[in-house]
Amino acid sequence: MKALAINGSHRKGRNTAILLKAILDYLNENGVITELVELPDYTIKYCIACNKCLFESKCSIEDDDMNMLASKMMEAGVIIIGSPVYNGNVTSMLKTFMDRTRWMHMKQEMLAGKLGAIVTVAGLRNGGQEFTHEAIERFFASRHMQVVPVRDPESNIFNMGVMGTLFESLRDSEKGNKAKIIWKKSVKDDKLAMLTCQLLAKNILDELKNRAGR
Template sequence: MKILGILASPRKNKSNTLDLLKEALSAAQGHGFCEEIIHLCDYKIEFCRHCEACHKNILSCPIKDDVRLLQQKILEADAIIFASPVYIHHITGHLKNLLDRSSHFIHCQRLLEKYAAAVATSGGGPHDMVPEYIKQYTTACGARYVGGVSTAVPLDKEIKRKAYNLGVDLSEAIKRKKIFPVEEAVIQTQREYFKQVIMAKKEDWPGEYRYWKEQGWI
């Protein structure tokens, strides 16, 4: 089983956010999971143009960059830890661009039965908005959000311990196939909403309509 760490900091190995991510992943390794860290700044990720090509033909896109590769890595993982520093009260632009290019993941709940978590750091100001945003995004995609750890720098032993424990919780949730009832209810409510959208757009979005039919949701 594999946990994918997605680092949204442009500072790479100098990143405090990476340090927290590594703490969580080290716990996962101790529970028998393999792990991979992606540095988003190493990839070309352009803005979404809202052409709807990925809805018409699943995961197709006229933009020639690295997003398709990154999406495939996400789809192949059992869990994803999103790691971002706070940039003006939000995730970094690298990560925002990637998530903006994944509306198909929301329409078709492509992270269903996968698990997700988040870590974040700030230079000294607020930081809890990043895990909250990741929770909203991953739940919208159908994932089971285990939790998040965020802090202002510098990092101390206590926050590193929390990040490690997050990795433990994530690993145990995957192994036990843990269900979070409140989130499951949100996922089901969203599926009912998008059922109406997909049915109304079946002529415009044939790819997603076929996907829903294959899943037995319509």
């Protein structure tokens, strides 16, 4: 079984990648083959809305990296998508990537039944993580994939995915009423986000075991 993580951040190796790697590391330690794809490493052209994929399960654009990335998705049993919040939504790079997978579901649902998991990171608390999360969840639903939530009955944590934030606190200014935001150095300092990465990975493993036992 292979788990593929797709990082929609325009910055490689930063906060979204940190959370995705935390999930992949846990899966890998438990026998799952893992791969992290960082979208800035690849050339992904815009969908040109030629609509040829309504009639044939292929994309008319063949001179970029999308077919290779599509093969990686086909090989994987688990697809984890991570996005920073950009203007309250997924990044433009991730949206372009999602648009270009349209041929994988118009004629035939080629990703149906795979497990999906969702990671978002925002600068602020309540910075748009939930809407961004829903955009990815809708993508998985449209592909007939099953989203694995974060749940831990023992700690009462339940969330539909990992939602990180860089906001730490507000420091009141000595001058006037202006407040200064204190940022976390990295999402590694977001204890809840790091814990939910572990819980999500554990939930993915449990679901894989359930499926193997069926």
